Amino acid sequence: MKFVRLLxxxxxxxxxxxxxxxxxxxxxxxxxxxxxxxxPGSIHAVWAVVKHDEKYSQHQGTV
Structure with a gap:
């Protein structure tokens, strides 16, 4: 799903x-x-999706 969101x-x-x-x-x-x-829209979107996935994976690692 991450790959689809990045595309x-x-x-x-x-x-x-x-x-x-x-x-x-x-x-x-x-x-x-x-x-x-x-x-600019694409740059912001890629940045936001990657940051969201980083936060999600960090949260999963601490649980």
Missing amino acids: LAIFLPPVGIFLTYGFGPTLLINILLTLLGWV
Whole structure:
């Protein structure tokens, strides 16, 4: 699933963010960045998905 979210973050940034975070401030920021240009939206989406997965794996490691 992580690979699919990363692909979506590259090609359809708001969809990748939505699948990772749901509806919230991160999605709204990404939509605004994507409206400014595809590249800023993609960079933000990839960064956000990777950071979310890092936090999730750290949390799983401590339990």
